[in-house]
Amino acid sequence: MNNPDQIMAQLVAARRAGADYATVFALELQYDAAMEEVRQRLAALLVALTGKENPS
Numbered sequence: 897m898n899n900p901d902q903i904m905a906q907l908v909a910a911r912r913a914g915a916d917y918a919t920v921f922a923l924e925l926q927y928d929a930a931m932e933e934v935r936q937r938l939a940a941l942l943v944a945l946t947g948k949e950n951p952s
Contacts (some may be wrong), residue, residue, distance in 0.1 A: 897937075898930040
């Protein structure tokens with residue numbers, strides 16, 4: 897799994913360094929993908945712990 901914190905640090909550094917749009921956009925896509933993976937893992941863990949997809 898890609899580490900969202902590391903990707904965000906790279907993204908911030910790239911923005912501060914005045915990176916071109918393509919570089920910033922690529923990092924944003926990587927960050928979004930990493931966060932989606934985190935979301936999916938947390939959802940799976942929630943199901944494993946509760947036996948429900950949407951516990952209330």
